[in-house]
Amino acid sequence: MNELRWQMALVILTLGAISLGLISMFYSLGTLYGIPTATLALMIVAVAGGLPLILQILLKLFKGEFGADFLAAIAIITAVYLGEYMAANLIVLMLAGGQVFESYAVRRASSVLLALADRMPSTAHRKVGEEIEEIPLMNIKVGDLIVIYPHEVAPVDGVVVEGRGSMDESYLTGEPYGVAKVPGTMVISGAQNNIVLLIIKAVSLPQDSRYSNIMKVMEDAEQRRPTLRRLGDQIGAIFTPFALIIAFAAWYFTDDSVRFLAVLVIATPCPLLIAIPITIISAISLASSRGIIIKDPVLLERLPTCRTAIFDKTGTLTYGQPELVDITTVKGFDKNEVLQLAASLERYSKHPLAIAILNAGKKAKLDYLEMERVSEPPGMGLTGETADKMIQITDRKHLAKNLPNQVKKLSKMKPGLECLVVIDNKLAATFQFRDTLRVEGTSFINHLSPMHHFSKTMIVSGDRAEEVEYLAKQLGIHETYASQTPEQKVAIVQAETLKNPTLYIGDGINDAPALLTATVGIAFGQTSSVTAEAGGAVIFESSLAKVDELLHISDAMRRIALQSALGGMLLSIIGMGFAAAGYIPPVAGALIQEGIDVLAILNALRLSLQPNIQAHIKEPKD
DSSP states (O other): OHHHHHHHHHHHHHHHHHHHHHHHTTSOOOEETTEEHHHHHHHHHHHHHHHHHHHHHHHHHHTTOOOTTHHHHHHHHHHHHTTOHHHHHHHHHHHHHHHHHHHHHHHHHTHHHHHHHHHSOSEEEEEETTEEEEEEGGGOOTTOEEEEOTTOBOOSOEEEEEOOEEEEOHHHHOOOSEEEEOTTOEEOTTOEEOSSOEEEEEOSOGGGSHHHHHHHHHHHHHHSOOOOOHHHHHHHHHHHHHHHHHHHHHHHHHOOHHHHHHHHHHHOOHIIIIIHHHHHHHHHHHHHHTTEEESOTHHHHHGGGOOEEEEOIIIIIBOSOOEEEEEEEOTTOOHHHHHHHHHHHHTTOOOHHHHHHHHHHHHTTOOOOOOEEEEOOTTSOEEEEOSSOEEEEEOHHHHHHHOGGGGGGOOOOOSSEEEEEEETTEEEEEEEEEOOBOTTHHHHHHHHHHHHOOOEEEEEOSSOHHHHHHHHHHHTOOEEEOSOOHHHHHHHHHHHHHHSOEEEEEOSGGGHHHHHHSSEEEEETTSOHHHHHHOSEEESSOOHHHHHHHHHHHHHHHHHHHHHHHHHHHHHHHHHHHHHTTSSOHHHHHHHHHHHHHHHHHHHTHHHHSOOOOOOOOOOOO
């Protein structure tokens, strides 16, 4: 913030000095110490404002970062040496104004972070005995009883201990409906309570909560300020020596040092210094507004170069929300009754299999039953009671451990996912599931080659071969790797990256190493903060359409950046020719360069001012 204030102050001082210089052309403003007042103001601002900018550029040069702004430093020094203080001030205005513009754009790109920060409460209501006290958010401890009043936002992750209601989790999960909350169910920090007071027991500290993890990802995106100018430096590495040659040639053949300065002034590559960073920032801002957080700006340059797409399966190509495809009941149990009891219990769970069971219950038009004493200890399954029955939803491992006498009733395990329904400590049914392919999946995969020039697609998954091959056949993907450990995934990605730049998309913790290994890693960030930290970009609304939007945003960013840079350079080269011929003096050259800058910046802003980027994949018609 202090740096931004200094930049803005420098812009204001420079504009003031330039204004005095322009006024002095028509009216006498007197002298000070024998020097015209306007000239003295221009001298002071040129030296005081130009020196810090020159030092920044020289510091970069000492670090081996030879950038396009090197020309600007030479131009300022030459202008002061030759007494062309107006021209020096105009160059200082270009550089300082560009930095202010960039700082503003960075703040705009972080508007999603600011919105998240404003949403979170700064205090919480803690229940101690029969008293309720208001405490700072960071004073919450694990095990504290936190009261969430109607329409308040949950300040921490917790388990409901008192109250029956619902919460809106759409801000975090994208699900547009209220999620039922009863004693035993989880509450996600950042979720908004509806109309019933709830009391939860905190299960994590505020800084470790789900909402805080999202904030950390967003803060990381802001801290990685998009100062990437690699494209600009590549162009500048060619343009800077060319401009210097033209400037020295004009000086040598005419013996006029002012022409040297005029060429440098009009050659000052502000389209590279300003337009390219603004294009990158505009892309980050546009992506943020669509729920895509760019953590590493390098991703925007690398993404259009990727030729191999590698996908995790569950939660990436599929919804991670399997469909119930078969119910095998044990003798003595009715299929609809078991499904009704399971659905009545699963409506209090956020497990992926719960949605499949609920959907099956709705399809069968079954009414929900009231449940009591609902609990879901991690890894232990879900339990609850009706008026006359105890229901447990578990798996084979826990059935063998807790009710070994029921194992003999199990049928042979089939490909896919399953869960077991136990009623009054007796195995009642086996539910068989298949993960559902994303509706846009086939269109997205078919779209990668013709539109984005991918030559190879692969599935690398930790799931069983039967499930991976079943999905790959649906998508038309011919190369698959199943039952892969995180280490094996890394080895596969490394091998593929040696052949061609790779794009890896995943959502689980076991995907994090592969995300870091690939040329570009994109994380679906709803399920794992670890994965979100590893990805160069994080998509919170898990959707392949969002990936396609990011691909199109990166393509547009590169195209517009090149337009701004090359177009600005072409206009500058034309101006340099006129300056070398003596038709454009330094001050006029600076003003012309300002006009070129405006055109380049307006073109760069097209990406954020007219965000017509959208996914080009189509969902299948019903």
